[in-house]
Amino acid sequence: MIATESLSKRFPRVTALDRLSVDVGPGVTGLVGANGAGKSTLIKILLGLSPATEGRAEVLGLDVATKGPEIRERVGYMPEHDCLPPDVSATEFVVHMARMSGLPPTAARERTADTLRHVGLYEERYRPIGGYSTGMKQRVKLAQALVHDPQLVFLDEPTNGLDPVGRDEMLGLIRRIHTDFGISVLVTSHLLGELERTCDHVVVVDGGKLLRSSSTTDFTQTTTTLAIEVTDTDEHPDGTRAVRDALDARGVSVQDGSGLPGAGHVLLLTAAGEETYDLVRDVIADLGLGLVRMEQRRHHISEVFTDSDAERKEAVGHGG
Amino acid sequence: MAVEQPAATVPGDQTRIHNIGYRSYDGPRLGRAYARRSLYSQSLRGAYGLGRSVKSKVLPMLLFVVMCLPAAIMVAVAVATKANDLPLDYTRYAIVLQAVISLYVASQAPQSVSRDLRFKTVPLYFSRPIETSDYVRAKYASLASALFILTAAPLLVLYVGALLAKLDFADQTKGFAQGLVSVALLSLLFAGLGLVVAAVTPRRGFGIAAVIAVLTITYGAVSTLQAIADVQGSSGAVAWIGLFSPITLIDGVQSAFLGATSAFPGGVGPSNGEGAVYVLVTLGLIAGAYGLLVRRYKKVGL
Numbered sequence: 010m011i012a013t014e015s016l017s018k019r020f021p022r023v024t025a026l027d028r029l030s031v032d033v034g035p036g037v038t039g040l041v042g043a044n045g046a047g048k049s050t051l052i053k054i055l056l057g058l059s060p061a062t063e064g065r066a067e068v069l070g071l072d073v074a075t076k077g078p079e080i081r082e083r084v085g086y087m088p089e090h091d092c093l094p095p096d097v098s099a100t101e102f103v104v105h106m107a108r109m110s111g112l113p114p115t116a117a118r119e120r121t122a123d124t125l126r127h128v129g130l131y132e133e134r135y136r137p138i139g140g141y142s143t144g145m146k147q148r149v150k151l152a153q154a155l156v157h158d159p160q161l162v163f164l165d166e167p168t169n170g171l172d173p174v175g176r177d178e179m180l181g182l183i184r185r186i187h188t189d190f191g192i193s194v195l196v197t198s199h200l201l202g203e204l205e206r207t208c209d210h211v212v213v214v215d216g217g218k219l220l221r222s223s224s225t226t227d228f229t230q231t232t233t234t235l236a237i238e239v240t241d242t243d244e245h246p247d248g249t250r251a252v253r254d255a256l257d258a259r260g261v262s263v264q265d266g267s268g269l270p271g272a273g274h275v276l277l278l279t280a281a282g283e284e285t286y287d288l289v290r291d292v293i294a295d296l297g298l299g300l301v302r303m304e305q306r307r308h309h310i311s312e313v314f315t316d317s318d319a320e321r322k323e324a325v326g327h328g329g
Numbered sequence: 330m331a332v333e334q335p336a337a338t339v340p341g342d343q344t345r346i347h348n349i350g351y352r353s354y355d356g357p358r359l360g361r362a363y364a365r366r367s368l369y370s371q372s373l374r375g376a377y378g379l380g381r382s383v384k385s386k387v388l389p390m391l392l393f394v395v396m397c398l399p400a401a402i403m404v405a406v407a408v409a410t411k412a413n414d415l416p417l418d419y420t421r422y423a424i425v426l427q428a429v430i431s432l433y434v435a436s437q438a439p440q441s442v443s444r445d446l447r448f449k450t451v452p453l454y455f456s457r458p459i460e461t462s463d464y465v466r467a468k469y470a471s472l473a474s475a476l477f478i479l480t481a482a483p484l485l486v487l488y489v490g491a492l493l494a495k496l497d498f499a500d501q502t503k504g505f506a507q508g509l510v511s512v513a514l515l516s517l518l519f520a521g522l523g524l525v526v527a528a529v530t531p532r533r534g535f536g537i538a539a540v541i542a543v544l545t546i547t548y549g550a551v552s553t554l555q556a557i558a559d560v561q562g563s564s565g566a567v568a569w570i571g572l573f574s575p576i577t578l579i580d581g582v583q584s585a586f587l588g589a590t591s592a593f594p595g596g597v598g599p600s601n602g603e604g605a606v607y608v609l610v611t612l613g614l615i616a617g618a619y620g621l622l623v624r625r626y627k628k629v630g631l
Contacts, residue, residue, distance in 0.1 A: 056456055078458045082358055086456035094448045096382060108367040109457045111358040120354060127351060153453060158354035190351040 010035055010161055010193050016064035018050050025050040027217040037187045039204030039211040040197040047217040048197040052163045056081055069160055085154030085162035089169060095139025099130055099149045103156050110157035124152045128182060144175040164196040168203060180207045237276045237289060240299035248298045249274050255292045365463040372471035376437045392433045393479060396426060400483035404490025415491055419508025420589035423480050423515055427576045431544040433479055438523030439536030441472055447531040451629055465622045472524060476516035484508045507587040515579045518611055521618025522575060528625050547574035559594035568599040572610055581607040
């Protein structure tokens with residue numbers, strides 16, 4: 010789908026991309042990086058709108074330097090920022106954008122109705138966009154990127170500004186774009202945790218450099234951290250301590266959840282696979298404690314940076 | 330029949346009928362030229378509030394009526410009094426009603442371009458096959474066409490009226506044609522200036538004020554200076570000063586080449602040599618406006 014080869018983009022003062030080489034196949038791919046890591050610059054280059062300083066890139070087998078218009082006909086783009094005029098309805102807006110993608114008038118209307126329904130906008134699509142909630146606006150932005158049935162969409166921070174429920178719905182929708190619609194997705198985020206569950210493949214960039222590119226299964230195997238919180242009982246006045254000791258006894262190393270909300274009551278442990286979940290369940294049941302929560306921690310991106318930096322140094326002997 | 334029906338509905342059929350899943354699109358993709366045309370027609374309609382809210386139809390429609398009304402009255406008078414000429418030349422009409430035209434440009438140029446800039450819709454256009462130049466051309470052409478409709482419609486009313494009043498056909502046709510050329514130039518010039526000003530002022534209110542300022546303040550200053558120059562007897566300066574405001578520029582072009590009587594003080598328009606400079610400046614401004622717009626959008630794109 011996407012292939013870049015030592016792609017660099019330098020501005021007078023900053024290097025946005027530094028010899029980036031990635032290969033992205035079909036499916037949902039997450040592009041993770043802190044703000045200013047070069048994610049948006051990469052998308053701009055891939056759309057053929059900004060020439061690379063050096064290196065080359067191909068999207069759908071087309072060279073970005075020469076085939077910009079052809080690429081843009083076959084890909085969709087959802088920007089990070091607001092981009093919707095408030096005084097028109099979602100239907101009118103998306104129909105217009107469909108025609109800008111080259112769809113004939115009738116097809117534009119049909120595809121708009123279909124697409125808005127698929128992203129979950131129903132009766133409200135006839136009302137002016139100005140009155141929409143953030144979640145609805147994100148859906149309209151997504152609809153305009155999908156309306157011309159592209160082969161690939163670039164979604165720039167689609168979960169920005171959404172509440173947890175809206176975030177999960179959006180992530181579910183992104184998953185469906187690939188599974189149900191058959192459209193490949195490149196989605197950016199600065200939160201690795203949310204992409205882990207949605208994507209087949211995750212590319213981590215920092216300072217314009219490739220930090221890591223691997224399929225999500227690799228990722229979850231090495232980095233899934235469980236957060237556990239339990240109740241206290243008369244028998245075990247400090248339930249957290251009891252669980253910790255019991256797990257230690259079975260050879261599972263546990264850390265305090267220092268720095269997290271409710272620190273002291275939260276335990277962190279690395280999940281090796283399904284059996285870890287079972288083990289935790291059994292240990293807590295044996296102790297007769299109540300399990301308040303057991304969840305996958307949402308990583309902050311910086312943790313991956315430190316982890317993978319260390320790994321890379323060990324593996325290669327020099328920092329990338 | 331009643332027996333056959335259930336047999337016809339195989340379970341597989343049912344799922345297909347009720348399946349409203351994703352359908353891919355294999356129809357035609359009409360590309361850049363089509364997108365440019367669509368943007369043109371959408372913007373042209375938008376310039377008269379069509380396809381927009383009722384509120385945004387009021388002003389352009391009102392201005393259109395105000396623009397045509399004097400023409401209708403003149404025609405009525407000409408027909409009733411059996412006059413042998415129209416009270417106002419075709420070429421003079423737009424000059425007399427320049428305030429209405431300026432108001433129209435000031436209200437519609439910002440709505441055409443400032444909205445896309447202010448709400449950052451521009452990147453959505455440029456992430457599609459169309460290029461900066463397609464966008465600028467579509468927007469420029471649509472506003473120029475809207476202005477041409479505004480300025481040519483009253484001329485058409487005058488012309489049809491003149492023929493109904495049985496005025497000399499050849500004479501009227503020539504005047505009408507000259508008038509059309511003049512308003513076409515005026516439309517291009519005003520649209521270009523209006524769009525350039527609007528494209529650098531994303532706030533719509535500022536845009537309106539800035540366009541009015543550019544069109545009317547220059548006219549005020551130029552006509553004042555011209556009056557002073559005329560009183561002091563330096564009629565040569567009158568023509569050169571006229572180069573510095575859009576409406577006097579059009580006035581100069583049409584009095585030199587389109588048989589119009591000049592509205593300059595003293596009624597003396599530029600000579601043929603000076604007129605050539607007027608034409609060059611007008612065309613230069615139109616081309617310059619286009620160039621500036623393309624540059625502006627190269628910067629804001631994505």
